[in-house]
Amino acid sequence: MRTAVALSGGVDSSVAAALVQEEEGAAFGVTMRLFAAADELSPGGMKSLPVAGGRRGRCCGGDDTDVARLAARTLGIPFYVLDMEPEFRRAVVDPFVAAYRAGRTPIPCTACNSQVKFDHLLRRALGLGATRLATGHYARLGRESHSGRRTLARGMDREKDQSYFLFGMTQEMLDQVRFPVGGMTKEEVRRLARTHGLPNADKAESQDICFIPDGDYRGFVRRMAAEAEAGGEIVDRSGHVLGRHEGLSGFTVGQRRGLGLGGGEKAYVVALERDLRRVVVGPREAAYCRQLETEAVNWVSCAAPSHDLECEVQVRHRQEPVPATVSMLPHGRAQVRFARPVLAPAAGQAAVFYGDEQVLGGAAIENAVCDGSGRDRTAQEAGASLTA
Amino acid sequence: MRRIYLDHNATSPPLPEARAILQEVLAGGWANPASAHLEGRQARAFLDTAREQVARLARVPVKGIFFTSGGTEAAHAALHGAALAGRGKQVVFSGLEHAAVRAAVAALVERGFQPVEVAPDRSGVVDAQRFLSACLAGDTAVAALILAHNETGLVQPVEPVAAALGAREIPLVVDAVQAPGRLQPILPTGEHILGLLSAHKMGGLPGAGAVVAAADRPLVPFLGGGEQERRRRGGTPPLALIAAMGAAAAHLAGEGPEPREQMGKLRNKFEERLLHEAEGIEILGREMARLPNTCAFLVEGVLGEDVVAALDMDGVAVSSGSACSTGSARPSESLLAMGYDQDRARGLVRLSLGSETAEDEMDHARQVLVTALKRLRRYGTGNGGS
Numbered sequence: 001m002r003t004a005v006a007l008s009g010g011v012d013s014s015v016a017a018a019l020v021q022e023e024e025g026a027a028f029g030v031t032m033r034l035f036a037a038a039d040e041l042s043p044g045g046m047k048s049l050p051v052a053g054g055r056r057g058r059c060c061g062g063d064d065t066d067v068a069r070l071a072a073r074t075l076g077i078p079f080y081v082l083d084m085e086p087e088f089r090r091a092v093v094d095p096f097v098a099a100y101r102a103g104r105t106p107i108p109c110t111a112c113n114s115q116v117k118f119d120h121l122l123r124r125a126l127g128l129g130a131t132r133l134a135t136g137h138y139a140r141l142g143r144e145s146h147s148g149r150r151t152l153a154r155g156m157d158r159e160k161d162q163s164y165f166l167f168g169m170t171q172e173m174l175d176q177v178r179f180p181v182g183g184m185t186k187e188e189v190r191r192l193a194r195t196h197g198l199p200n201a202d203k204a205e206s207q208d209i210c211f212i213p214d215g216d217y218r219g220f221v222r223r224m225a226a227e228a229e230a231g232g233e234i235v236d237r238s239g240h241v242l243g244r245h246e247g248l249s250g251f252t253v254g255q256r257r258g259l260g261l262g263g264g265e266k267a268y269v270v271a272l273e274r275d276l277r278r279v280v281v282g283p284r285e286a287a288y289c290r291q292l293e294t295e296a297v298n299w300v301s302c303a304a305p306s307h308d309l310e311c312e313v314q315v316r317h318r319q320e321p322v323p324a325t326v327s328m329l330p331h332g333r334a335q336v337r338f339a340r341p342v343l344a345p346a347a348g349q350a351a352v353f354y355g356d357e358q359v360l361g362g363a364a365i366e367n368a369v370c371d372g373s374g375r376d377r378t379a380q381e382a383g384a385s386l387t388a
Numbered sequence: 389m390r391r392i393y394l395d396h397n398a399t400s401p402p403l404p405e406a407r408a409i410l411q412e413v414l415a416g417g418w419a420n421p422a423s424a425h426l427e428g429r430q431a432r433a434f435l436d437t438a439r440e441q442v443a444r445l446a447r448v449p450v451k452g453i454f455f456t457s458g459g460t461e462a463a464h465a466a467l468h469g470a471a472l473a474g475r476g477k478q479v480v481f482s483g484l485e486h487a488a489v490r491a492a493v494a495a496l497v498e499r500g501f502q503p504v505e506v507a508p509d510r511s512g513v514v515d516a517q518r519f520l521s522a523c524l525a526g527d528t529a530v531a532a533l534i535l536a537h538n539e540t541g542l543v544q545p546v547e548p549v550a551a552a553l554g555a556r557e558i559p560l561v562v563d564a565v566q567a568p569g570r571l572q573p574i575l576p577t578g579e580h581i582l583g584l585l586s587a588h589k590m591g592g593l594p595g596a597g598a599v600v601a602a603a604d605r606p607l608v609p610f611l612g613g614g615e616q617e618r619r620r621r622g623g624t625p626p627l628a629l630i631a632a633m634g635a636a637a638a639h640l641a642g643e644g645p646e647p648r649e650q651m652g653k654l655r656n657k658f659e660e661r662l663l664h665e666a667e668g669i670e671i672l673g674r675e676m677a678r679l680p681n682t683c684a685f686l687v688e689g690v691l692g693e694d695v696v697a698a699l700d701m702d703g704v705a706v707s708s709g710s711a712c713s714t715g716s717a718r719p720s721e722s723l724l725a726m727g728y729d730q731d732r733a734r735g736l737v738r739l740s741l742g743s744e745t746a747e748d749e750m751d752h753a754r755q756v757l758v759t760a761l762k763r764l765r766r767y768g769t770g771n772g773g774s
Contacts, residue, residue, distance in 0.1 A: 002701070028701060030697075078697075078700065078701055080693070080696075080697040080700075081693075082693060082694070082697075083691075083693060083734070086730070086731075120769060123767040123768065123769045124691075124694060124767070124769045126763075126767045127690075127694055127698070127763055127764040127765075127766070127767040127769055128694060128697050128698045128701070128764075129698055129701060129702075129760075129763065
């Protein structure tokens with residue numbers, strides 16, 4: 001019985017490997033090679049000399065892979081780099097670019113988790129002879145005794161909790177993974193890393209999207225897209241043209257900076273209208289929403305409910321969950337009505353439903369009702385409730 | 389766990405003679421071989437002996453060998469040296485060349501030479517006539533054609549190409565790195581041939597290599613810096629590693645055909661049974677002239693690097709192509725040049741035997757491989773899959 005550990009080069013996954021190895025004695029490390037270096041993207045390689053030390057994705061090649069390898073060596077476990085560049089590009093990078101261009105705000109980490117890490121990588125680990133895949137995620141796994149259903153709960157360290165990004169996991173996935181550090185605090189993890197002599201015990205947290213290490217995702221979207229994006233108008237909520245923009249991918253609902261509208265009162269993006277290619281701006285209150293609709297829900301710790309579900313809903317990673325009522329719509333979709341207005345839920349981000357600490361389910365946000373025809377009504381409602 | 393090493397094309401374990409001579413050099417040959425004192429002369433003796441041994445293996449005069457720090461440096465030294473010493477404008481090379489040769493060509497392109505690449509056919513062999521036509525179509529400074537491919541083991545038509553180019557005094561760089569111990573003779577002879585050798589593929593250690601080049605061939609040194617190696621390679625040579633290379637060469641030169649025949653027999657039997665026991669296997673160049681120790685195949689629906697990892701954990705060391713490009717996202721350049729698509733090329737697995745490889749090792753490796761392939765296929769992560 002072997003357990004594969006997905007090593008990212010970070011301290012969490014390295015400690016996960018240490019814990020698995022200590023417990024079972026048969027861990028092996030795998031690192032996903034997700035993104036080709038810039039020089040490898042050009043075909044042929046005959047045009048110019050390779051230049052050492054060239055640009056490499058910080059998480060996806062080069063340095064972090066070396067740290068992962070060193071961690072595996074420190075723990076005395078086998079280590080393999082698995083090329084997953086085509087799969088990652090298909091499942092994460094291309095949809096990421098397409099979503100931004102369609103006026104959505106995607107979360108690449110959720111697509112990566114459900115389609116790359118806990119699908120492709122998991123199956124590759126099983127193919128390599130592992131019975132399970134462990135990762136360094138801060139989330140806790142459980143099992144309901146009466147139904148046998150696998151459950152997923154927030155990580156013990158609320159600051160580090162990553163359950164929001166894991167809403168796409170199926171029962172089968174949950175059955176085959178382990179989150180060894182999910183019940184620990186970051187401090188405990190770092191302490192254990194030092195005890196095991198791991199090279200990354202004090203490594204800084206990574207915050208950026210792994211394949212965009214410089215954080216300039218707009219530049220990335222521009223570079224990756226096959227053709228230039230069409231621009232459009234920036235309008236207020238009554239449709240008055242205030243300016244022009246060079247593509248929807250530059251904007252996210254709730255955004256204030258970078259609108260280029262000059263002085264006057266502070267304007268926030270309150271909606272992105274894909275068909276008209278318009279960016280709608282308004283006062284901050286207008287970016288608050290009471291209600292949203294999702295794509296098909298993935299139910300995690302409970303089965304799809306047959307009646308309205310009272311729970312807490314989170315629409316971004318770092319946000320206090322808000323009490324809400326979730327009603328089922330046809331095709332597994334859901335409507336979420338918040339007990340109080342929520343700032344700028346963006347299409348493409350996730351609405352994750354929590355009950356106590358457990359992830360009940362979650363889905364990508366299809367549309368939040370602060371846009372289109374319902375915009376003014378919602379804005380008034382939001383405004384009213386803000387001043388109420 | 390018992391280990392079975394089937395990656396001799398990446399590095400062959402050092403032969404006993406090579407291990408033994410290292411001790412001697414460390415004891416009595418550590419000095420600078422260029423020094424004019426007893427210690428220097430003692431060191432020099434090791435260097436001279438190694439040169440004689442490698443020259444004998446390559447069937448050339450002693451002056452026809454100069455040492456480098458490895459195969460990669462040998463490739464750069466030969467291509468750079470020949471191209472810059474001549475008047476030609478273009479560099480012709482096959483699509484099967486090793487990354488070291490390709491990089492040396494790229495360096496020449498930066499200096500203004502025109503690269504001309506000749507692709508192999510789908511079977512993995514370069515057509516001699518097409519290669520020659522490319523050489524003769526322009527003002528060729530130097531050409532490069534690998535003798536036997538490191539991944540597929542396929543033997544290229546070096547002899548007719550060398551003969552035709554030699555008649556026109558066009559230098560031909562022949563990467564013979566995989567030949568010693570696997571092919572005999574290891575190189576055709578000819579005054580316009582520049583052969584490349586690497587110690588760790590023949591039972592020596594990494595860090596030494598050699599260029600086989602006629603003593604009177606003009607060569608611009610790739611590494612200037614001293615009078616060493618008859619001014620063909622500056623710098624104090626890695627003497628201990630060169631001595632080990634010489635000892636390995638002496639061992640191989642004294643060998644009969646039996647070890648090669650034995651490897652070929654084991655390899656063929658392995659392939660025959662593998663085709664019988666596993667599905668979706670395409671063995672490359674099975675009916676063609678290839679190194680007797682090399683078995684390269686493509687697996688349908690399975691990634692080569694997964695086979696490598698799975699077998700490693702079960703005690704069997706194999707590779708998914710050239711060790712130099714492992715970890716890069718790009719599949720084998722050579723397979724792409726042969727016309728395989730990216731997905732298919734990701735299914736490459738290579739086993740390469742040594743003269744000590746035993747029959748029961750091959751049987752065990754095959755059983756482990758067949759089991760791993762079944763399991764890997766069950767999870768459907770392979771080339772062309774999701």
